[in-house]
Amino acid sequence: MNRALTILSIIGVPVSVAGVIFQWPAVMMFIIYCLTIIALASVIGRGTDSLAIVMGPRIGGLLNATFGNAVELIISFFSLKAGLINIVLASFTGSILGNLLLVAGLSFFVGGLKYKRQSFAVQQARHNAGLLIFAVIVAFVMPVVFTETMNKQDTMVMSAGISIILILLYMAAMLFKFVTHRGVYQGKDNAEESKKEEETPEWGKVKAMIILATATIAVAYVSDHLVDTFEVVGAKFGLSELFIGVMIVGIIGNAAEHVSAVYMAYKNKMEAVMEIAVGSTLQVAMFVLPVLVLLSLLFSPRMPLTFTMPELVGMVTAVLLINMLSTDGDSNWFDGAVLLGAYIIMGIGFYFV
């Protein structure tokens, strides 16, 4: 599949450029852009992995922590530049719901069809559960509740303050995980796995860096044009900004990663699944989004950390659900079905809202 995605990305970029030049229809371009980004995201992911292996665990961890959601950051950046604040926030909602419900759900379900019970480290799951409550329930809910009666200026100051705390705490979490408590709370197969992975980088150092740079520029180019199609597509299919953000933009940046999570579940590597589903959520919520809020201070309009009520309630309930299902350190097909059911319910909701 990796190969197909590489080819798709090699084809997708020139086709996108052609479409821009010859002004092909927006809906068609929307689909081409989405597919291209999915493919490029996979290439970037693999480039990061290769480089991470070559550079050793410390810099590698850092690379993954910062570059892991590069595509999301880029799409959001261009949406922000185009003034589409609601879509940016919605795409983060979509990314978080997608990771917690769709990716974890599919992985648990597919893995559970093969294995009766799949287990992962309880302590790690609880550690992440606490962070999810912090990021989503404390840091995202507070601004909405407190800023109801606030003016724009104060709302933005509060959003910036919370963003700084989120980033600091994310960095502290990295310090905790990789330095002070390295291995203390982690499960076994995680350790083994990372050992195995270290042996085979897909690309050499220089090649990986070139690929990474090229693909990143390509994603930037495509994203820049993708955001221009949202309005037409939304109008054409009667989709709200919220739905486009949550259910489309929020997914494409991670699609390839999602597939590999399901594959990991099928190989019973549940630590890796949880790392992709929950770890990636934390990265988005505690690093990518706050960075973007701070970046937006340089732009107009600025982006406060104020989700809509449906987004907020969706994320909070998703966190409560995944926390309850994951903190027993055990998954099965039915757990997966529950998460998927929740995802579908939210999908219906965002369609009609």
Added chain:
Amino acid sequence: MNRALTILSIIGVPVSVAGVIFQWPAVMMFIIYCLTIIALASVIGRGTDSLAIVMGPRIGGLLNATFGNAVELIISFFSLKAGLINIVLASFTGSILGNLLLVAGLSFFVGGLKYKRQSFAVQQARHNAGLLIFAVIVAFVMPVVFTETMNKQDTMVMSAGISIILILLYMAAMLFKFVTHRGVYQGKDNAEESKKEEETPEWGKVKAMIILATATIAVAYVSDHLVDTFEVVGAKFGLSELFIGVMIVGIIGNAAEHVSAVYMAYKNKMEAVMEIAVGSTLQVAMFVLPVLVLLSLLFSPRMPLTFTMPELVGMVTAVLLINMLSTDGDSNWFDGAVLLGAYIIMGIGFYFV
């Protein structure tokens, strides 16, 4: 006690008929109807149990899963037919709060007076806890949050969609519990108990079926007239629709079952207690209520899945409370007191609201 209830049901039905014919006062009839339904519900419950034993575990499980809340379904059906949508939803709230707080609370409390600590299967409790979060916090909260700005048509479509997912997931839960993971997550005394019960059906196959059919018809008749008394009783005693639904209609359908839960706790059969308290809640939330929502599509007015805010917050907090108290697999008198305290607080709330 079973005998007294049988006699009460045999007396109650003709008295109800007499009251209808001679038009006795509404308040008196309201009391007669309620007592008769409590008695009939007990008879139906025992009839279902007998038939379930005779028919073997598979069909038996199915029978229990569908017939276990037949009385509730019937009362709700006639309330719906009478256009009393708010009372129907309130009665489901009452059934859920009654099961999670009153039944579990009384059982923990009474059982805890005899035993210092009573234990039940942790994994089963966690499994149910996840489903409670799914049904009550995801499936019930979403429609209220999402439909605030929706028109009636969309609200109903969303409610129907969520109902279908709830029913599918309930069926999946049965599949999980009785087929793919039979015995995997269950505690010991549950298995033993069901074995013991299988030995002694109260009634034979034919007798059970006749009793079941007769009692069901009787419940339908009484329920049909019960719903006509709500308005007069409410006006007379200054009770809101919400209070009548939550605190009266929501209780009578399960009253006999509640008593047997407390009795089970006294005999230290906590698996059975949890099955009645939490299992029954899940059945109501994931099967009976969604079925009714779908049935209502054939009627006018249709019933969307939109509880009032007090109902919703009541159910959500009840789920958080029972989940925290039950997922340690251990109960005592104080846990019971906490649940009862919560029930009383909500009772006060629904009285004044």
Added chain:
Amino acid sequence: MNRALTILSIIGVPVSVAGVIFQWPAVMMFIIYCLTIIALASVIGRGTDSLAIVMGPRIGGLLNATFGNAVELIISFFSLKAGLINIVLASFTGSILGNLLLVAGLSFFVGGLKYKRQSFAVQQARHNAGLLIFAVIVAFVMPVVFTETMNKQDTMVMSAGISIILILLYMAAMLFKFVTHRGVYQGKDNAEESKKEEETPEWGKVKAMIILATATIAVAYVSDHLVDTFEVVGAKFGLSELFIGVMIVGIIGNAAEHVSAVYMAYKNKMEAVMEIAVGSTLQVAMFVLPVLVLLSLLFSPRMPLTFTMPELVGMVTAVLLINMLSTDGDSNWFDGAVLLGAYIIMGIGFYFV
């Protein structure tokens, strides 16, 4: 440090009196009052401890349970008398957030710098977690949700009813902890520690009683004048009633206790830390506040149990967070950082709101 606080209290009281007589500026007096109360609270705490040791565990437990938050009760009483209902409720919010996030956070953090992992009794933590959900999420959320459409009279009746249930359940919790289940759910170091403490009362019985009486009268005097300065200080520094209540009044009553919690964490006595952080929260939420609501029935204006939305959401999310972090019976510096992060976020919120 105890000595410094004793001296501060001995100096603080006459200085306060002087300030009142010579009408020193309000802001200066506000600071003097706060410092004096912090010092007096420490003296009262040590007096209670001494008396508790002399009187034996039963009466001692009772003393601690009622006198442990005497200062808070006194300040609130005088705020209430001055009609500052919002500040009283805000100070309880502040006390609860301060205990759950600031005290536990600092303790976990400081303790975690010395020890890699610190553990405490899981069962006790779960027991407290259930009570936190009951008190904060059920008992505090319900009145706000239910009384939205209620008149003042009904709101007050409901508040009083809930307060009575809270007090009864608090007494039941004492019965559970000290009588029926004494030692059943408790950890080891708690038992040892109380033994050790029993050996060395700081003051004799009579001396402790005299000190207690004197300090209590002094706190009453200072508090009575402190509440008069709120308005001027708020206006001068642009602080809302909510901020003064949550972030200042809510802290000073417990400041000395907070320091000792951190000291306990440094000595790895985590049971004692949890007792101060969570136990004290429960005491405030289930005893001191409800008593005050009932007392307010004798005054005008009466104080209903209706927090503002930011207060409520702050407390609910704090409970969810501390429950997730503490029910694994294990803490580390990062858990502490998370709690502190949440406290700062809320501090920012209450500043701007």
